[in-house]
Amino acid sequence: MGIRKGKTMFYAGIDIGSTITKIVIANRVEILASVIQRTGAEHRRRAHRVMDRALVQAELCVDDLDYIVATGYGRINVPFADAKVTEITCHMRGVSWLHPDVRTIIDIGGQDCKGIKVKDGRLDDFIMNDKCAAGTGRFFEIIAKVLGIDLEEIGPLSLTSTNPAEISNLCTVFAEQEALSRLSEGVPIADIAAGIHKANAGRIYSMVRKIKIEEAVAITGGGAKNSGLCRSLQQRLQLPVFIPPEPLITGALGAALIAGEKAARLDERALSALKTHRRWDAATFFSDPGTLVAMESKNSQHQHVG
């Protein structure tokens, strides 16, 4: 794979979301491969298979990777990662690389939703909603089902509406009921969809404004692929938004960038040691050190006997 001095280095970022795994392989200058694959709850066991696909795309093999950073919800379940970095940092770095003018990032994921402030390419502030489905992909999944349409349709359909329904409830349980009520009243599906998008955009906006929205604004994550949501958000923000060409990979991209930086701080010996000790086997539920940590009971020491 080339001589030592001036050898090209390769880095990988792997972003394990709740249902989708994303991988970016890059050198210091360009992206060589990007893979997006649904892994569902099996991401723990499938991460290395997704990596295989990415390596094929990049025309590399496992030993070529000098540094691997894992991020996302499932980052503790990646035995072959050399470091773990939060998705907040990784999204921020990925988006900044693609569009250095971005100061506010709105990341709309399947299970959570985040606002990230960037200053001089570094994290300035952030806010997260990971408690409630409102403003996340999950919400749209539920409503799409209620409306009897595919998830991918809900955004474009909402764009056709000229009269969005007024949806007041953002708790998924109540919103579901409300959508059903509207349906039975004969309100057009497109209008209901539009109302849902508007309400969600409002919720996301309420959250992000807490960290002070500044231009330029970017939307990332699965929610960025929902054209209806993007338009509603843009209307709410009264600002133009930048949507990366592939909004799902910004986290993995950021992770790859950070991998590059971390590798640059290590010498030959350290890098080589990393490769030697990397574990490529599939993580099983009980052998994964990350899972073992997660399974430890934290509360056993504390008793209020009174």
Next chain:
Amino acid sequence: MEEQKKMGLQRAVDIYGHRGLRARQLKEEGRKVFGYFCCYPPIELLTALDIVPVRVLGNMDEPVTDADDYLPPVMCIFCRSAFDLGMKAQYNYFDGFIGAHACDGAERTAFIWQNYITSPCNFQLDVPHTTHGPALNFFKEQIALFQKTLEEFCGTQIQPDDLKQAIVLHNRQRALVRELYGMRKPDPPLISGTEMLQVLIAVMSIPVSEGNDLLQAVIDEVTTRANPHEAKRRLLVWGSLIDHTAFTDLIESSGFNIVVEDTAIGTRPFWHDIEITTDPLDGISDHYLNEVLCPRTFRETGSTYQADTDARFYYLKEFAKHWNVDGVFANIIRNCDIHGYEVPVVKDYFSEMGLPVLVIEQDYSTAALETLRTRFEAFAENLDGY
């Protein structure tokens, strides 16, 4: 060394893990035990009467259930939890309960506590919001009434010398706590945030002299043991109290060492000694009103915003400098108004020092803790320059 170990950190862990145990033991031996809410009740008076003071806390592990019939859901969850434990008889060994008008939540909760959970002796201490001369005087008179109530209950008068002696003991505790804080200045600190919390909660559960012995043993232990802690980013915790090590564990396993706390289970009760005055109540009232730096006390606005914030928060600069702090965690128990209103000004103040602030409003529940991990990790990454 083994014996010493049993007296030091391990003892703190044991007491922390079984908070009421020592107090119950002492009660069986004939001592009286009083619970007190918040940092404002002057527990020196309790010590002067040989009463064991126990700080009323909540339990982040325990879902609030019984309190629901008496307290609304939208309020400080710590107060709800403390009351919930009270209703679940976890504090049923109290011979007395001292409430205080610290913040609204504490004040109302203390009233409701005294309505539904009866101890033989009760007192509600009004604490003025201002620090003007008349307020200090009034507060002293309140404490005098508190003293009378205690004396009536115990059937004995507090002798001035006993009170002075009690003050000396409590001041000694404060000095020992400050000394222990000093051991968090090195990098890595000699004692972690989790260990410190266990020690502080332990001393708030046992008589002052036992607490002083414990503190001394801990100091001896941490200065002689091989330091088990690694150097990490150094964090100052500001705001609502933390009273469960699951929280400090989470923070300290996400890239931080907590090195100093400006909270009610932190520096606030311990940072200044009570001046021993001819009439001891002068020193006591002055200390609790002027030197316990909780934002519930209104300190005068200066002629400019800058002067005002400096007057109120200068001490944070001292902490940040001497403990070589890298970042700040602003801990807001959801619905805490006292700290809530201060978030922007404190954030600004720290920013001017070059210190980033992570603000989290949390729900005082260990079940909801893990989701905070990413935030702390991201914050640590930010400090590491990612």
Next chain:
Amino acid sequence: MTENKIKTKKSNKTLQTAREAGHFGKKMLESAIRAQAEGKPIGWSMANWWEGDIIAKAMGMNLVYPENWGAFCASIRRAEPYLEISDGEGFPNTLCGYARNNIGFAKTLKENGYIIPDDAPGGGLAKPIMLLASGAACDARYKWFQSLGRYLGGVPVWMLELPQTGAREFFLPENKANNLKFIVSELKLMIRFLEDLLQCKMDYTKLEAMVDQAFKTLRLAHEVDLLRRSVPSPMVSQDFWSIMIPHFYLPDDPEAYAFYQRVVAEVKNKVDNGIGAIPNEKYRMMFGELPPWHSIGFFDDIAERYGIAMVMESWNYHAPTPMAEEEIDGVSDPLELIARLCYHKYTEYNQAALDFSAAPSYFSAPFLEYAEIYRADGFMAHPLMSCRPATYTLMQTIQRLEEKRLVPGVVVNGDIIDLRVFNLEEAYSKVEAFTETMDHYRELRRKAGMAW
């Protein structure tokens, strides 16, 4: 599609004087706007139960009340932009809705060079020369004003303290004297502060006259409360919440006194002729604590639908019972009188607090007394999302009323700034179901041999 939109639901009220009372709110607002236009000294004030208002006004300060302005902004749906700004500044969104609204406005004002934006709701609020905070009832009411320093840097905050002694402790000898001494001392400090600020001296003769007038007005307001004990109720909460403005904010104004004379006359006339405020009084209910200002008409509806007369409400807005003769006989110092008045307001129900284990004497214990005095069949508790002080003791009040007075309670949720929290349809159905509960408890009281 409009069912969950905020609708202001005005009340028709039952008293003529209640319909006229709006005059005083307008008067307050107009005098503030005039003072602002004339460049007169403006103070932003919290409601303070006559402790500081009269003194400030006696010295020529024109007061505006951001708490009221917040309610106004909420009702015309203009609060949201200010809440957004407050959120963007980093203030938690759990804080008092009025505070967030005012903070957002204060930032806007600052960014506009302290010139009130043309489109400010209700004419907006001019930059004040001082902020009169209050230590009574609620922490927000001083922390909020303190936090405004970010936008009104250099504008001094005067923290007007009102001590809140414990129920049992109230009865300890010397405690009352200590409290009164403290309040009077603080008032003296406040006067000195105002004298420095306004560069003028307090005219004590004027103050005495204003305090005297205030006491007279409050006595009349209390007379109305006494008249309301009648069955059927001659006046309901819908009337009270309008009528209270003059006695709560302007008792020193002779016009307020004259107005109350007419209120007393109107209510007395009803009592003398056995005329109820509502034609079909079937149930008598109490309400705690802060009403849904935007939807007072809701109470007209439940009166019409179920015969519910709201006979007593909102402890905090009422004039206190007059103090005993020996309390104020021979006391001529207006500061002493004010101190006694306010201390009395906050402590007069301490006996009930002890008798019913329903401390404190503010917000909670009063309803235990009211239940008997006003022969209440039920209690409507109105928890507010962003006002904790008005909500903390509601659950306890419900518990104690049920347990000690055999008077049941119903919970109808709301908020002071997010008016969508108050769900009208849900409220109607809860109240309807509650009438059966009230029937049941009436029976229980009868069996227990209670007086009502």
